[in-house]
Amino acid sequence: MVMKVMSADHSVAHGVRLARAEVIPAFPITPQTLIVELLSEFINDGELDADFMPVESEHSAMSAAIGASAGGVRAFTATSSQGLALMHEMLYAAPHNRLPIVMANVNRSLGAASGIWLEYNDSMPERESGWLQVYIEDNQEALDMIIQAYRIGEDGGVMLPVMVCLDGFVLSHTVEKVDLPDQEIVDRFLPKFSPLDVLDSEAPKTFNAITPPDYAMEMRYRLERAIEDSKTVIGRVDSEYGEVTGRRYGGLLDTYRMEGAEIALMTLGTATSTAKVVADRLNEMGKKAGVIKLRFMRPFPGRELAEITKELKGLGVFDRSLSFNGFGPVFTETRNALNSAQFPITNHIAGLGGRDVTFEEVKSMFDIVERSARGESYRECNWHGLRGVMV
Amino acid sequence: MSDAQMKTIKDMPREDYFVRGHGACPGCGVAVAVKNIARIIGSDATVYVPASCLIVFSSLYPTAAFKWPFLYTAFENTGAVISGIKAAYRRRGKETTVIGMAGDGGTFDIGLQALSGAADRNEDVIYVCLDNEAYMNTGIQRSGATPFGAWTTTSPVGKKIQGKREFKKDLGAIVAAHGVPYMATLSIAHFNDFLKKVQRAKEVKGFRFLHILTPCVPGWRSEAAKSVAISRLAVETGMWTLYEIDHGEEKLTYKPKMMVPVKEYLQMQGRFRHMSEEDIQKLQAWICEKWKHHYYEEIPVPPCELEKGRKDLITDEDPLHGV
Numbered sequence: 001m002v003m004k005v006m007s008a009d010h011s012v013a014h015g016v017r018l019a020r021a022e023v024i025p026a027f028p029i030t031p032q033t034l035i036v037e038l039l040s041e042f043i044n045d046g047e048l049d050a051d052f053m054p055v056e057s058e059h060s061a062m063s064a065a066i067g068a069s070a071g072g073v074r075a076f077t078a079t080s081s082q083g084l085a086l087m088h089e090m091l092y093a094a095p096h097n098r099l100p101i102v103m104a105n106v107n108r109s110l111g112a113a114s115g116i117w118l119e120y121n122d123s124m125p126e127r128e129s130g131w132l133q134v135y136i137e138d139n140q141e142a143l144d145m146i147i148q149a150y151r152i153g154e155d156g157g158v159m160l161p162v163m164v165c166l167d168g169f170v171l172s173h174t175v176e177k178v179d180l181p182d183q184e185i186v187d188r189f190l191p192k193f194s195p196l197d198v199l200d201s202e203a204p205k206t207f208n209a210i211t212p213p214d215y216a217m218e219m220r221y222r223l224e225r226a227i228e229d230s231k232t233v234i235g236r237v238d239s240e241y242g243e244v245t246g247r248r249y250g251g252l253l254d255t256y257r258m259e260g261a262e263i264a265l266m267t268l269g270t271a272t273s274t275a276k277v278v279a280d281r282l283n284e285m286g287k288k289a290g291v292i293k294l295r296f297m298r299p300f301p302g303r304e305l306a307e308i309t310k311e312l313k314g315l316g317v318f319d320r321s322l323s324f325n326g327f328g329p330v331f332t333e334t335r336n337a338l339n340s341a342q343f344p345i346t347n348h349i350a351g352l353g354g355r356d357v358t359f360e361e362v363k364s365m366f367d368i369v370e371r372s373a374r375g376e377s378y379r380e381c382n383w384h385g386l387r388g389v390m391v
Numbered sequence: 392m393s394d395a396q397m398k399t400i401k402d403m404p405r406e407d408y409f410v411r412g413h414g415a416c417p418g419c420g421v422a423v424a425v426k427n428i429a430r431i432i433g434s435d436a437t438v439y440v441p442a443s444c445l446i447v448f449s450s451l452y453p454t455a456a457f458k459w460p461f462l463y464t465a466f467e468n469t470g471a472v473i474s475g476i477k478a479a480y481r482r483r484g485k486e487t488t489v490i491g492m493a494g495d496g497g498t499f500d501i502g503l504q505a506l507s508g509a510a511d512r513n514e515d516v517i518y519v520c521l522d523n524e525a526y527m528n529t530g531i532q533r534s535g536a537t538p539f540g541a542w543t544t545t546s547p548v549g550k551k552i553q554g555k556r557e558f559k560k561d562l563g564a565i566v567a568a569h570g571v572p573y574m575a576t577l578s579i580a581h582f583n584d585f586l587k588k589v590q591r592a593k594e595v596k597g598f599r600f601l602h603i604l605t606p607c608v609p610g611w612r613s614e615a616a617k618s619v620a621i622s623r624l625a626v627e628t629g630m631w632t633l634y635e636i637d638h639g640e641e642k643l644t645y646k647p648k649m650m651v652p653v654k655e656y657l658q659m660q661g662r663f664r665h666m667s668e669e670d671i672q673k674l675q676a677w678i679c680e681k682w683k684h685h686y687y688e689e690i691p692v693p694p695c696e697l698e699k700g701r702k703d704l705i706t707d708e709d710p711l712h713g714v
Binding site for chain 1: 439446455464465475478481483487505
């Protein structure tokens, strides 16, 4: 065990090194680039025995990762924003071919009102693709989840790609203390990748033939089932990782001060840390406020959420992206999962385009949740931190 | 190596890795090319096929015409996927031939970027471009490979504009500019040359590019029995040139005795039927330039003084002519 101070991008790279990824096709994009730069250094310094493939686009990065994974080796790539959008087409090939590629997506806003700053409108639309998606809160979790992602994705009952999403700049370029587990511990936790079906000239198999309507629907259903089944694997892997490293993250979601809580805010990513501090202050003031940290967007923990929110009187859902003319995606999924809930559920949009999500804003989210819980009138979708426009 | 001794069609192995039962049209140049490449390469290979006629007629679940490990994912990524597959074999310590088989649309146009990337990185793979000069799988649309004047559904013969107005992209020059270890152009009518080039591609290390003209019966509006004859005439007229570049050394592997006027080639295909004399002359002038570039030989435009019905040119009955 070695403690080091590093950015989350570097933490991801160390996770990839410890997971012994073998083929790494990658293309630079801010704020992801630190990951592939450090991986290149590991390889050139002989600290990681892997093939770095400097492809000419993110589309090719995912294509090459698919080729390598179908060829039976552990593949990794990393991207952000526009790069993820360029990969969009290829993302859909990995889940159905049951290829457990791991990819770090350093969240950054996508499209016009252009910028390089944090927003979840790059990865949220990809929750339809069949990839598992986990959102992380700190640099340690970044490293730990890369290692866990391979273990989850490569599980025989799962065999799915995993996207590890981390906040651009807020995490990617911010240094924190990170514990690097010993290689032996990781090796024991994450054995060599040996899938049943691989491209092998000694035992030829056809991957991804054109699939007519007679067969395609059943394949969709099997993928759906595999994603649902990954829930138990995620929980088990979290416990086993906890046993060897002492760090548990709660699996699909984590809770903070939820015991006896009357109101709660559900967050994901780094906003969770801010929400915890605000919840502490509210509790000091005698309010029973808790925080739900959503970790996995896919599989979405619908039943688990219903269980932990049973006693609530009001729930707010934070979203760092928006489905235009509607709500944030986390809210939509949450309200759908809690459709029989007897308490009001409100949506709180903040931090778009990389704007800071401040204590004051999170406090204003809790205020709305509290008022809604008291039966006062409330708006379903609330924007926080807007400047110069009428709300 | 016994493989390296294959000199003529008689030496060809009989074992098929692209087997009967596939759904290609009668006379499909792609099927002829793929079947024979597979025979020459042999059992130890893995193939990636992007969106194309070939994916549809070779691999429709639950059937498979390739006896090789096979993968398909998308249209524009052949260069990238074969790079990944090869990397996996390398990591697993296994020597095998990794082949991508893309169409002209998937190579000249949408796949050009991934092709360039793989060539630039000198990936140890064989990239085969099966060039039927249009997007045939989607119903005959113009590509960068479509020749000047040709009718396609997106270069229709209208009252104002007739056929494609641009000349065929010189893909060979683009690939050659990457300095790849081996590249060659092939014809299904020049089989000994075909055999030699596929064998050479198999033995060379690094990026190898095989570009094959593959006549398309429905797309070229030609007779199924004439695909080989059309291929031969493509070479005799200069529409297609057989050459290879082996580690920088450029070599013409076949030179017609005399240039045949392009009109003879055009007459065999309905896609050119509408062409005006003026357009035919334009295409002929383009060929003469190309001829000069490849064969260092000035040909006056038009080469009408060439005799018709020459004895040394048989463009029909005998499919093995020129072997």
